[in-house]
Amino acid sequence: VLALGAPLLSNQLAGHPSPYLALHGEDPVAWQSWNEDALAVARKENRLLFLSVGYFSCHWCHVMQRESYRDQDIASLVNRHFVPVKVDRELEPALDKELMDFAYKTVGRGGWPLNVFVTPEGYPLYAVLYLPPEQFRNLLEQLSQLWEQDGERLSEIARQSGPARFPDPVGDIDGTLVATLNSRFVDAALSVVDDLDGGFGVQAKFPQTPQLDYLLAAYDRQPRQDLKDLLTLTLDNMAYRGLVDHLSGGFFRYTVDPGWEVPHFEKMLYTNALLARTYLRSAVILGRPEYSEVARRTLDFMALSMRTPGGGLIAAFSAVDDQGAEGAYYLWTESERADLLSVEEHEVLTAAWSLDRPPEFQTGHHLNHRRSVQDVAADLAIPVERVKRLLVQAMGRLLEARGQRTLPADKKILAGWNGLALSAFTDAARTLGDPRYLKAARGIRNYLARVCWDGKRLHRSIAGSRALGT
Incomplete structure (x- = not known):
């Protein structure tokens, strides 16, 4: 049972040198760092640890923070019944891998935020990914009740499904195979x-x-x-469609569609x-x-x-700009383009990037899948060299304007x-x-x-x- 009169934990992440952890420094959740102290509190007070793993440029990590971790009622539930620990997966890759393996084993899929409830002994018990706030609140209430009523049985279940020891397979490899x-x-x-778009599978493309x-x-x-x-x-298709930033270069982490057109906008080193x-x-x-x-x-x-x-x-x-809008740093509305460009530049840019189609996002078009300058020149009945010059001018103006926007960085x-x-x-x-x-x-x-x-x-x-x- 929860120790009576247990001291209240406080959020330990304000000013943390990890930008991702520091983002959670103002949450009402009493986040702890991943260390022996957090485990000691869980053992002393017989509380489940709530390990929430993510990274700075993760869109759904930001969503769950906004919806749940900054909600006072949800934070009170977490603080009262669990020892909450925030983990930067890029600093703790071994821990992230173990918890992800557990998620795939028990949930059948993985991703971030990766949230795992862990027994005071250190065995993972239950894993979830992103949950809307009402579902997350219900889970916290149900799991805290189950732990209080039958914690020993849950601990035994976690022990039995704990990490297995596998032999090193290197010695078993037959060179002839x-x-x-x-x-x-x-x-x-x-x-x-x-066969149509390249890559593997027919869903999101990495x-x-x-x-x-x-x-x-x-x-x-x-x-x-x-x-x-x-x-x-x-x-x-990776190089010339939507996986790449055609203004300043650099690849995004993946696209959410099979055609390499609509990226999830984080850029990773x-x-x-x-x-x-x-x-x-x-x-x-x-x-x-x-x-x-x-x-x-x-x-x-x-x-x-x-x-x-x-x-x-x-x-x-980050995938989100300083206002929390996904992809907005990279997107352009019709009115923004018209204000920035001359009539001729706007005409050429629109034809080259097919910007007369409906935008993929509420906040504007993503530059994706440019047509050849020869085709644009033929459609607009202007010389190829003039198309090239106007495109360079238009892209330069967009890049200069984008420099006035703010994109958070890890x-x-x-x-x-x-x-x-x-x-x-x-x-x-x-x-x-x-x-x-x-x-x-x-x-x-x-x-x-x-x-x-x-x-x-x-x-x-x-x-x-x-x-x-x-």
Whole structure:
């Protein structure tokens, strides 16, 4: 039972060096950091821990904060019956993985916010993702009652479904099967490819860069036309449709539709670092030099928008603007475009990006799937060179106007993600011979060596003199 007279917890996250955790510093929920102290409170008072895992640029994390974690009644329920712990998944990836595995095992799906109720012994008991406030309130009430009435039985259930120990499979691999496994992987990928739009599956589309890299290596070893078709269709549509920011460069994390057109607007460092390397390799292996330009635009975005004075690169840009509107930073209404552009620029921009169609979002159009300048010139009966010039002028005006908008950023610097960026800039310096990329690579290396490395250990992240994460 809940210990009588247990001291009330207070929110510990105000001013936290993790931007995501600091966002929750004003919540009425008494958020604790993930540490032994929180576990000790749960054991002493026999309370369930409520672990809520998310990250800075997660749209639904912000929604649940606004709807539930800033609701006084819901916060009172959480504080009275649970030990609430907020977790930045980018600082605690091992914990995030364990809890996500539990969610897939028990709920059948995963995502963020990832909310898991954990027994005082440390065993996960029940997992949910985003819930509307009324459903979340009902869950809190029901689970607190069940725990008070039959906590020992719930603890036993959690113990029995706790993490299993699996043997290290490395020693079980038969080297003679590697070629067969390679072939099976390629065949499996081809069986689930979207033949219309590229990528895998027919719902939301993620770049799935490791899979593409593996298939690219398989094609390099043994060229196959069906594999080349899969790769080029996917790479083309990722680069030229809505997954990419056509104004300032950089890839979004994924699209919510199968056609790569409607993005979920967060931009992550790891997404861009991985894709830059993939496009660099694809330019050579697939004989598509235009992919080098995609890589350049991605690297230039990282260097211009994500690099800090110390050389390290920040983690992410949010999906929502400073007013909490998803994607609004990147979207344009008809009236905004008309005010910013000359009549001729507006006409060319509208024709090039098909902006006469209904907007995908309430807050405006997303620049997506540009038509060729030749087609635009033919439709408007003006020279191709004039179309090119007007488009450059129009895009420049939009980019300048966007610079007046505010987009929140997660400014923590993660060693692992910067390692990916270091690899991408190093490959680009070697492949493209651009000294700017060598300079960026050296800046990242120096940051990791001088700030994150203490002579014995490479820390996940550093804020001031404080190491963050495990």
